[in-house]
Amino acid sequence: MATPAKTRQTYTVEAIPKNLTEGAFLGDPSIDRMMSCMIAIGTELWATQYRLKVMEAVMATKGITNESIEQYMPSAAQVADWERDRDRFVDLTFGALGDDAHLPAYAPYPKS
């Protein structure tokens, strides 16, 4: 990946790329892609949890303790709102479990 800076002196020369993405290590390229996605999701998920930990620590310095967060009782409106968000999240991340995947990629175009 070349540096995005184009207008300032960066003392760079063109690198010879290493095409790691061409590698299929696990016997099936699709499994490789899934594994890569899972590690990327893990990276992002932990970064979010990490931020939450920092937020809790910062809030604690303002008198909002972890205990008060644990004991917080959401309002009925919040519960309904958060349930909608949860369902949207689960649908996005695991909705594909409901795919009726049974046709091979070379299956002929269906007759109408």
Add this chain to the structure above:
Amino acid sequence: MIDRRQLFAGAASASAVVASTLKWQSAEAAEKLMADVPSQAGALAGKYPRGVIGRMPRLGSLHTEGQYDFSVGFRVTAARAASKASSAAFTRLLEREGVDPASQMTAEEVRQLIQKDPEITLANKVWLTNQRMMWKAIADHHHANEDYYLSQMEAADNVGPGKLELAPNMDVPAECRHEIHIQPGGYVGDAFAGHIYHHGTNSFFIGTRAHNEQDEIHKSAANALPIPADGKVRRINIYGCGPGQLTVALKERFPDAEVWGTEIGGPMIRYGHMRANNLNVGANFAQRNATDQKFPDGYFDIVTSFLAHHEMPAATTLKVIEETNRLTRRGGVYYPIDFNTAGGPTLTPQGMFGLWQDHRWNGEIWRLEYSAMDFTAEIGKRGFKHMKDTPPVLRGFGARHFVRV
């Protein structure tokens, strides 16, 4: 985005992040480690957008720090677990194929073996993917804030205490332009190669050896490095110095010496100079090819390097030894720090399996060539006497204390 005005903001308190960063250790061990870290937050105030921990700049955004933190956790837990599983699968494969685990194999023989069971490459797959995500997270942050980080380096280029000599028209050979360790842009192709490498290798060191955020490994090597018998250490050269951690550590050990770190990667050495200056360490840096360093004959009392030779072709290593012979004064010390070599084209199946994967997929282009030569013997053939009783300066690395004859 980081505003340039933040250059002048105060350094942030880092205790919470320190505790988090060290969470896989016991609280007692973490406290001891931090007690051993002299905080340089005062001297480094305003140099980095989110302050420092000891001498290590915090990553520039909390999200990037969280992504990096995952990479560390993945290396010390998941990658090791996968390694155990892959190793067991490899052992079973050897049994199925009737191969003696103590036998010797070439890289090609191992490659043929790998084709027979994809299970054995699980560890390589997950380790590399984690490595890829880590580089991307760190690089993306710096690219998204390129004005801030370029401005920092531009402001530091002509500032001391140490000098910086860049060579924008230098002909950088193709052999030096590979994306080593699959770092995007390698050492030469990304304006923030030094930033990215410095942060990323911390994760690598934790996963493979020990903490190095405070240059612990480089300081250990610098402090163990032998000096000439006459005790005179006036000038030191560290070639292939990367972001300059050993260079800084040697200047700290020998504050009165003229210390030069040289490196072919312009962005890498630019970062190294800025970092040394921020630490108020007066080491000098120059963009040079290790085969042609431009210094006068016999200029240095000590010449060294850190993990440079396994990243260059074997033929280049021989040229570097010749150049070092020219640069080292009689009685001076030459000590290149790098891995042990096998001295031949074969290894045990497990050893070659690991080496081949690193070579093929982790951008260790020259690792097989390096392993196949007898690096220590080659130095001895080129005007240096091997001081065989000196132990290695770092555990597991070659004992290569040489004196210029």
